Amino acid sequence: MLMSHSPLDQEIEFFNSFLTSAINGDEKYKAIVTPLLEDAQSLAKKDKTVYQLSKEPALNLIILIDNLAHKWLLKVNVSAASDKDLKELQTLINDKKNYADA
Amino acid sequence: MLYLQLYQAEILINNSKKFSFSDQKKKAYLETLSNLFTAIRTSIDEGYDETTLFVKKSHLDFVFKSIEFLKDSTLNTLPFEVVSCLNRAMNDWIDAKNFIVVTSLQSNLYAFSYDIEYARNYTFYRSLEAEYQIEFKRKLVQINLPLALSRDYLCSVALYHELGHFVDKEHLFSRLAQAEFNSMRRRDRSKLYPYFPYMGTGDNQKKLGYHLGEYFCDLFAAQYVGDTLNYYLEYITTYSDTDTVMHPSTQNRSKVVDDFLAGRYNPVVNLIQKVLEQTIAKRLEIKYDEIDSTDFYRLIPYDIKNDRELHGIFNYGWKVWRSDFSLFNKHMEYDVHLDESAIYKIINNLMEKSIGNYFVTEAWEKGKNE
Amino acid sequence: MSSIVTAAKIHKLIEDGELYIKPLLDKDQVTEVGVDFRLGGNFLVSVQGRDPLINASLNDEFGKRTSKHFFQETRRQLGETFILHPSQTVLATSLEYVRLPDDYLLVLCMRSSYSRLGLTMSTIAQPGYCGCLSIELTNYNNNPINLSIGSRIFQGLFYQADTKTRYFEKQRKYVCNVRPEPSAVTNDPDLVILNNLWNTSNKPDSTDTP
Numbered sequence: 001m002l003m004s005h006s007p008l009d010q011e012i013e014f015f016n017s018f019l020t021s022a023i024n025g026d027e028k029y030k031a032i033v034t035p036l037l038e039d040a041q042s043l044a045k046k047d048k049t050v051y052q053l054s055k056e057p058a059l060n061l062i063i064l065i066d067n068l069a070h071k072w073l074l075k076v077n078v079s080a081a082s083d084k085d086l087k088e089l090q091t092l093i094n095d096k097k098n099y100a101d102a
Numbered sequence: 103m104l105y106l107q108l109y110q111a112e113i114l115i116n117n118s119k120k121f122s123f124s125d126q127k128k129k130a131y132l133e134t135l136s137n138l139f140t141a142i143r144t145s146i147d148e149g150y151d152e153t154t155l156f157v158k159k160s161h162l163d164f165v166f167k168s169i170e171f172l173k174d175s176t177l178n179t180l181p182f183e184v185v186s187c188l189n190r191a192m193n194d195w196i197d198a199k200n201f202i203v204v205t206s207l208q209s210n211l212y213a214f215s216y217d218i219e220y221a222r223n224y225t226f227y228r229s230l231e232a233e234y235q236i237e238f239k240r241k242l243v244q245i246n247l248p249l250a251l252s253r254d255y256l257c258s259v260a261l262y263h264e265l266g267h268f269v270d271k272e273h274l275f276s277r278l279a280q281a282e283f284n285s286m287r288r289r290d291r292s293k294l295y296p297y298f299p300y301m302g303t304g305d306n307q308k309k310l311g312y313h314l315g316e317y318f319c320d321l322f323a324a325q326y327v328g329d330t331l332n333y334y335l336e337y338i339t340t341y342s343d344t345d346t347v348m349h350p351s352t353q354n355r356s357k358v359v360d361d362f363l364a365g366r367y368n369p370v371v372n373l374i375q376k377v378l379e380q381t382i383a384k385r386l387e388i389k390y391d392e393i394d395s396t397d398f399y400r401l402i403p404y405d406i407k408n409d410r411e412l413h414g415i416f417n418y419g420w421k422v423w424r425s426d427f428s429l430f431n432k433h434m435e436y437d438v439h440l441d442e443s444a445i446y447k448i449i450n451n452l453m454e455k456s457i458g459n460y461f462v463t464e465a466w467e468k469g470k471n472e
Numbered sequence: 473m474s475s476i477v478t479a480a481k482i483h484k485l486i487e488d489g490e491l492y493i494k495p496l497l498d499k500d501q502v503t504e505v506g507v508d509f510r511l512g513g514n515f516l517v518s519v520q521g522r523d524p525l526i527n528a529s530l531n532d533e534f535g536k537r538t539s540k541h542f543f544q545e546t547r548r549q550l551g552e553t554f555i556l557h558p559s560q561t562v563l564a565t566s567l568e569y570v571r572l573p574d575d576y577l578l579v580l581c582m583r584s585s586y587s588r589l590g591l592t593m594s595t596i597a598q599p600g601y602c603g604c605l606s607i608e609l610t611n612y613n614n615n616p617i618n619l620s621i622g623s624r625i626f627q628g629l630f631y632q633a634d635t636k637t638r639y640f641e642k643q644r645k646y647v648c649n650v651r652p653e654p655s656a657v658t659n660d661p662d663l664v665i666l667n668n669l670w671n672t673s674n675k676p677d678s679t680d681t682p
Binding site: 010011013014015016017018020028029032050051054057058059060061063 | 153156160228277282381
């Protein structure tokens with residue numbers, strides 16, 4: 001019996017591509033990335049619980065970002081993240097070998 | 103290689119113009135897909151970095167997969183009956199208007215599954231919107247079942263478990279259960295260790311996630327088909343007491359389902375119930391009625407009265423299959439000379455007809471009133 | 473003495489549970505002298521196979537392929553249509569599942585509205601039969617005919633036998649069928665005897681082999 005597989009790896013790769021575009025100045029992608037980081041930050045800071053975020057379509061990704069970059073989320077102002085901040089986040093994500101372990 | 107994939111996709115898109123659908127939703131989906139392909143083709147360039155290559159390739163993979171799903175759905179030998187039962191259960195949990203569910207018959211004998219790769223994939227669809235300004239309002243989901251067993255209703259109970267994966271993906275119950283597990287106090291978490299033994303001595307989050315998903319799907323299925331899934335599991339796994347990366351031991355899976363059905367305390371059930379209550383204000387509960395009838399023994403379909411009996415027909419079919427076959431002679435009032443192979447076919451036929459009659463009658467009454 | 477059973481008796485047989493016909497979508501299907509049956513959604517359509525003929529004997533001079541290779545399955549849902557082409561024969565079934573009393577025979581024929589289009593069929597169901605009614609539909613019109621699944625295309629007349637029979641006392645080829653099944657003609661035990669006769673005349677004796 002097959003278990004339908006999780007596309008966590010694909011989700012984070014796409015998120016990675018959004019970060020690249022945002023870092024390169026594409027405002028369209030910055031507008032996608034920022035709300036995701038804000039939700040991940042509210043989770044990291046325990047301002048919101050997973051249940052409060054459960055209606056978010058990107059919940060899987062939000063939890064994953066918190067798992068991969070928890071300390072980063074606690075120190076950065078994600079609503080006005082600089083290119084340097086986003087590059088640091090990207091490095092953190094790329095350093096993790098197996099996203100599904102997160 | 104990207105250009106190779108592009109030209110292959112072009113052939114498929116051109117061939118797809120021959121597909122004939124009576125369903126307007128599928129036609130609209132194919133049109134959007136065609137527009138997407140045109141947009142991808144226009145955007146393809148050379149000298150891409152690894153990330154952009156990944157993105158473009160993923161977009162093309164989606165085109166391939168979608169066409170494959172739509173092509174399979176034009177098949178004219180689909181088992182409507184079992185698909186209708188599953189859609190009825192699905193509607194209890196998922197807003198069906200967000201999806202197009204198609205069915206495919208596979209050559210693999212154990213190919214019971216829901217292909218939900220693109221059912222909920224936030225970043226993928228945002229990527230399509232951002233790159234090409236194309237939105238897919240409905241997502242494609244495919245039910246797979248083995249061609250050789252497409253009329254085997256006894257084994258089709260496995261599809262209720264697979265539907266559970268779709269429901270889980272839509273609501274992320276197992277992901278939330280994982281977060282809940284990780285936030286528990288050690289004393290409370292220790293009650294769960296018998297069902298996740300590797301978490302007592304280590305911290306294998308990957309396995310935890312998979313196993314929570316499997317327990318959820320077993321319980322999801324048990325709501326509708328009782329413990330019949332356990333019979334099928336015991337058959338294909340020979341009642342193993344060891345787990346794998348992706349599946350808990352059959353022994354543990356059966357225990358969780360048995361406890362749920364008997365209303366006994368079980369920490370796995372409790373954990374999942376808490377998650378459901380917090381997210382969608384629902385609980386897992388028994389959604390079928392036990393059928394007490396001699397109809398199958400008298401070689402006639404059962405007259406299903408409502409959705410609870412609809413799902414209950416699977417439990418009834420298994421009950422008859424596991425019973426003493428001399429009951430056929432008793433209820434027919436003479437020796438009917440039915441061997442096991444004939445009884446297997448009869449039970450499956452009568453399950454099919456019972457389900458078919460229910461939906462036909464419902465459709466007829468609806469047609470009369472419109 | 474057997475006679476055609478009329479409406480009142482048919483209704484009584486159904487109420488008493490002796491005659492089972494489901495789904496009976498409309499009580500009007502029980503007519504003055506019989507029951508109208510609807511076209512079901514399962515078909516076996518005859519197709520050109522790779523073999524030169526359908527072998528209805530066990531003699532293997534033309535190979536051993538069964539008739540099922542000459543038919544392809546297709547399905548429709550209630551309200552959809554099925555086109556029957558000129559000279560085409562399809563195997564279909566009634567929408568209704570039937571279980572006949574042990575002493576009633578059912579004779580089936582087209583309703584006149586459909587036989588006037590050039591459709592023919594003719595079959596019987598023996599006392600005690602269980603299953604959807606199997607029909608072999610042929611279009612003798614020069615034009616294709618588009619049929620609605622669920623339409624009342626044939627009718628059944630019930631005749632009472634002079635004694636009860638036991639349909640399942642001998643092993644049956646078609647039991648509780650819910651869709652058309654390919655012919656099981658080669659399961660007829662008589663064909664084994666006939667094949668043995670043919671083998672005696674046509675196959676070399678083992679003592680003759682070099």
